[in-house]
Amino acid sequence: MASIEMRNIVKQYGDGFPAVNDVSLDIADGEFMILVGPSGCGKSTLLRMIVGLEDITSGDMVIGGKRVNDLAPRDRNLSMVFQNYALYPHMTVYENIAFPLRLSKTPDDEIRRRVTEASDVLELKDHLERKPANLSGGQRQRVAMGRAIVRQAEAFLFDEPLSNLDAKLRGQMRTEISRLQRRLGITTVYVTHDQTEAMTLGDRVCVLRKGKIQQVASPRELYEQP
């Protein structure tokens, strides 16, 4: 687990207006931080700079006390869960969850132990031999989360993970994400458009607008009218 500190982060694509414009934000170890704001305000760009998928134009990204600007994604030990799950269709649930551990050459018995533990927590035990095509949306989302948790990463990054699910499943997954995050106590940054998600999941909510932080507040301060 690790804190995430952003110091004067700027992202400039080409010569236009900066997509992220001098953002400084401290996310505490174990904190659940929500990023909200209108489309195009820089949420995904910020997330991709944390995980290392996007170069930082200027500023410092410090994770667990270490400056990571020049570290490749695989050297940052973070787990990102995407909106479209990004599962491998030809692999079983077991192999999808195990995949990051195979990449890092984890021994087989350790892989089995961690995949079993993750599938237990996520109630996927009965589905380990299935392929993603034979799963429901909620189950696929759980596989994506399983893949994120087996890595024992220092932080979770979510980019609108529930926006492709129907309302009922969204409610269920919201509860599961909340339970999982609290159980693991893992630092989390979560992008959403959904106010209910922001209110129920977040310790704090950061509101972005045109690449700048407009406000950082508790969900309560932000959404409850006086």
Ligand code: ADP
């Ligand atoms: P959000 O996630 O809040 O919708 P983004 O981070 O996707 O916002 O985008 C922020 C701004 O940066 C937008 O103006 C978007 O068009 C621009 N942008 C995002 N990615 C790229 C890219 N790869 N190349 C050029 N401009 C980009």
Ligand code: ADP
């Ligand atoms: P979001 O869902 O965050 O609003 P978009 O759907 O706008 O993001 O963008 C999807 C992809 O297109 C992202 O990878 C983003 O980097 C890229 N992108 C967004 N805006 C631009 C742009 N102006 N030029 C090039 N790529 C862009």
